[in-house]
Amino acid sequence: MGQRSRVVETRDQAIRRLAAVAEERGIRVYVYPQTGEHYATSASTPGLLHRVTLWSCDCPGFCRHGRCSHHSALLAELDELPPLPEPPDPVAMVARRAERVATWEENNLVHANTLLAAVIARQDAGETVPYAKVREAVDAVAIYQAATSTPVALAA
Numbered sequence: 001m002g003q004r005s006r007v008v009e010t011r012d013q014a015i016r017r018l019a020a021v022a023e024e025r026g027i028r029v030y031v032y033p034q035t036g037e038h039y040a041t042s043a044s045t046p047g048l049l050h051r052v053t054l055w056s057c058d059c060p061g062f063c064r065h066g067r068c069s070h071h072s073a074l075l076a077e078l079d080e081l082p083p084l085p086e087p088p089d090p091v092a093m094v095a096r097r098a099e100r101v102a103t104w105e106e107n108n109l110v111h112a113n114t115l116l117a118a119v120i121a122r123q124d125a126g127e128t129v130p131y132a133k134v135r136e137a138v139d140a141v142a143i144y145q146a147a148t149s150t151p152v153a154l155a156a
Helices: 011-025 060-065 069-077 090-124 131-148
Strands: 029-031 038-041 049-052
Touching: 011 069, 029 069, 038 069, 049 069, 060 069, 090 131
Parallel strands: none
Antiparallel strands: 029 038, 038 049
């Protein structure tokens, strides 16, 4: 089973994404003229207004996650959205990927060799090793060999 990378967005990226979500859902921001307070419509509950400021919103989503589409809509309305980060350097991304692959290959080799050595040690000690364990160890080395295209000698 391969290891999957999980993309983690920054807070600034999340706020920008939520501003786009707010626009898709038609969330509108209104200003109460007597006090200057801002209110945003609710996409899930028609007729409900959420009080929003530059720092918060009274909706359950903001209370739970510290960000929401209402707050992001206000920031977009006031042109206060955070700047986007610089895109990653492709050369650095390739170097990091090569490093992860090398580490993966090294870990697989260590695991395969340890498994095979343990089976051989059990056999040398006179213990009867079930065929399934021997097959598992040999398969681990074969999988490593196939993944890396590096010939590995199997113990007889």
